Amino acid sequence: MLPVTRVLAPNPGVYTLEGTNTWIVGREPSIVIDPGPDIPGHLDDVARQARPVGAVLVTHDHPDHAPGALPFAQQVGSPVYAFRLAGAEELRAGQRVRAGTLDLTAIHTPGHTSDHMAFFEPGSGTLFTGDAVVGRGTTFIDPPDGDLVQYLRSLKRMAELGPRTIYPGHGPVVLRAQERILEYLAHREERETQVLSALAGGPRTIAEMVGAIYADQPKDVHPLAARSVLAHLLKLADEGRAECTGKTEDGPWAAATPRTCQRCGRLVRAKARYCNSCSLAMLQAEG
Numbered sequence: 001m002l003p004v005t006r007v008l009a010p011n012p013g014v015y016t017l018e019g020t021n022t023w024i025v026g027r028e029p030s031i032v033i034d035p036g037p038d039i040p041g042h043l044d045d046v047a048r049q050a051r052p053v054g055a056v057l058v059t060h061d062h063p064d065h066a067p068g069a070l071p072f073a074q075q076v077g078s079p080v081y082a083f084r085l086a087g088a089e090e091l092r093a094g095q096r097v098r099a100g101t102l103d104l105t106a107i108h109t110p111g112h113t114s115d116h117m118a119f120f121e122p123g124s125g126t127l128f129t130g131d132a133v134v135g136r137g138t139t140f141i142d143p144p145d146g147d148l149v150q151y152l153r154s155l156k157r158m159a160e161l162g163p164r165t166i167y168p169g170h171g172p173v174v175l176r177a178q179e180r181i182l183e184y185l186a187h188r189e190e191r192e193t194q195v196l197s198a199l200a201g202g203p204r205t206i207a208e209m210v211g212a213i214y215a216d217q218p219k220d221v222h223p224l225a226a227r228s229v230l231a232h233l234l235k236l237a238d239e240g241r242a243e244c245t246g247k248t249e250d251g252p253w254a255a256a257t258p259r260t261c262q263r264c265g266r267l268v269r270a271k272a273r274y275c276n277s278c279s280l281a282m283l284q285a286e287g
């Protein structure tokens with residue numbers, strides 16, 4: 001059994017549920033994932049339970065996960081690794097971080113943010129997911145650092161690992177890990193269908209779509225929902241299936257027919273005239 005201990009940071013909220021989960025993995029030495037915000041009382045609690053600490057890892061640079069990392073690492077005398085955090089050692093995709101017999105692999109999982117990392121322990125099938133998968137509800141995708149196309153790819157990447165247990169950045173531990181990831185994929189597909197059927201009735205602004213799709217939800221989630229609908233529209237625009245006809249990203253948005261390459265007839269991204277391989281072939285022919 002991989003020993004894992006949670007220390008809950010005292011920062012409850014709309015995005016953070018009960019607060020940020022700081023995970024202490026293994027012991028003597030341990031690896032600490034996401035020290036959370038820079039709250040001295042919380043960092044002291046983590047230090048007391050985690051010492052000695054071999055490494056500090058950060059899933060992503062949001063204020064509820066990262067600001068405590070450097071002060072905590074200094075307090076316990078350990079290196080800190082992150083994909084994007086000033087003062088931390090740079091963590092690369094696929095990099096392994098070891099402490100004692102513990103060996104975690106960093107899995108680049110962009111989508112919630114572009115720097116997002118999950119951490120995997122293959123022996124036990126344990127996956128630390130930060131905000132890529134949370135214990136309750138869904139992950140918030142806020143463009144442009146949040147990107148739904150990348151996020152869906154990251155979910156599939158995490159499913160391929162065949163995780164057994166998910167230790168999320170917020171909320172309870174997820175015991176049916178694989179099932180939860182598949183639910184997340186299904187949920188996004190369902191939302192996409194709702195956005196497409198809204199557009200099928202004619203051009204719509206994001207506010208109109210949110211009003212229709214989130215009609216049964218309290219009004220105070222609508223600003224979040226608007227960002228999520230925008231994330232879907234940007235994905236559909238990238239695929240040539242929707243286009244923004246307004247001056248700002250609020251729309252109105254309209255359904256579009258995907259374009260085909262004028263040279264080979266394959267589908268092309270967004271507003272391109274030729275597919276990538278035809279563009280390249282033509283460039284090379286020009287010499």
Ligand SMILES: [Zn+2]
Pocket residue numbers: 060062112131
């Ligand atoms: Zn986050």
Ligand SMILES: [Zn+2]
Pocket residue numbers: 015016062064065130131169170
């Ligand atoms: Zn978070």
